[in-house]
Amino acid sequence: MKSQKTFNIFALIAVxxxxxxxxxxxxxxxxxxxxWLPPQAAAESILIDDLISFLVTLGAFIFLGVTATLMYSILFHRAPKGDYSDGPPIEGNITLEVVWxxxxxxxxxxxxxxxxxxYEQMGIQGPMALVHLHNPVGMESAYAAPKDKNAPVKAVTAPVEKIDVIAKQWAWVFHYPETDVTSSELHLPSDRRIRLALKSEDVLHGFYIPAFRLKQDIIPNHNIDFEFTPIRPGKYQLTDSxxxxxxxxxxxxxxVVESPEQYQQWLAQAATNKLAPAKNQAAYEYAQAASQSVKTGWATVAPGSAPLVNYPG
Structure with a gap:
């Protein structure tokens, strides 16, 4: 009896x-x-990465726990060699079933x-937000976070920069209303609140910057306000999701995320440039396809005219 009790104690310690x-x-x-992820280039990316790390930790715990249990059963509860008899009849265990x-x-x-x-902190607007296209009551985007997580968070209560974003087949156009600058390259100041006014001229588009962990659908005939805070200078890529x-x-x-000083210098320099057509890869590929003697046989929407911009990128 005493040896069994001692064995149970050692078993609990081992577990x-x-x-x-x-x-x-x-x-x-x-x-x-x-x-495993791209650099954290926006305050919102920290929120998403923390969530992914949490899910990976939880998944690893479940995987290792199940694997360890299986290995223990295989190593220490195998039937003796040559034993082909049936195992003991085990009926349902209510307690175990409730637990699992x-x-x-x-x-x-x-x-x-x-x-x-x-999701609430990110301020992403889904289909229900069409009823109220500004951030719903109680929903606000993430505040700017410093690179040092131990440093105090820089809370920004109002947008600092307002930029119009126009999506069309197949080009992005960025307009800075305060200086009347139009660009095919999105420039942003670091550690400043950004508010984008997202618009589509034709079909459904998706505003997606992997390094920012940001994705927002752009719906035709609706203007969508979208806020975030870049925190890491560098060059990243926006794509249509x-x-x-x-x-x-x-x-x-x-x-392009740059310091506020460099951002202001870029705006001032771009404002001095005259409007000129931006490079349009879709128009180039469409013209190449149209010049080929072999036709595909299906209709293709012609890309819109190249946007006129102060800064072609």
Whole structure:
């Protein structure tokens, strides 16, 4: 009796140590998830990366836990060699069934709650937001976060820069109303609140910058206000995340994040340039296809005229 009690104590200690090891490894794997992603170029990217790290940590814990249990069963609970008899008849265990049903339900609610909090902080506007195209009551985008997570957060309560973004088949056009500058390249000041007025001239488009972890659908005949805060200077890429026609793959633009001083210098310099047609890859490919002797046999929407810009990029 005493030896059985001692064995049970050692078994509990072994299980506790195994859970501690699995937990530590899961947290380490979750931290590695940050290195799998593009650089955190916007305050919002920190929110998304934290969510992904959380999901990876949770998934690693479940995977390692299940794998460890299987390996333990294979190594220590195998039938003796030559034993082909049936195992003991085991009927349902109500307690076990309740536990393995309740735990996944709680995990799903935990993941859903955390994900929805991130969704609210990001301020992404889905189909329901069409009723009220400004940020719904109680929903606000993420505030600017410093590169040092221990430093105080720079809360920005109002947009600093307002930029009009026009999406059309197949080009991005960016207009800076304060200086009346039009560009085919999106320039943004670092650590400043940005408000974009997103518009589509034709079909559904998607505003997507992977380094910012931002994606917003642009719906025809509606103006959508979208806010975020760039925090890391550099050059990134904006692409159309929605299939908008034959040449949608050519619909991309450079996004340049620079210091506020460099940003103001760029605006001042661009304002002195005369309007000129921007390079349009879709128009180039369409002209090439039209000049070929072999026709595809299906109709293709002709790209719009190249936008007139002060800064072609």
């Amino acid at each position: 506790a140590i195994a859970i501690a090891i699995i937990t530590a490894i899961s947290f380490w794997i979750g931290k590695q998830a940050y290195t 049903t309740a735990i996944p339900i709680l995990l799903v609610f935990w993941i859903a709650s955390y994900s929805y909090q991130i 929605q299939y908008s026609g034959t040449y949608f793959a050519t619909m991309y633009a450079d996004v």
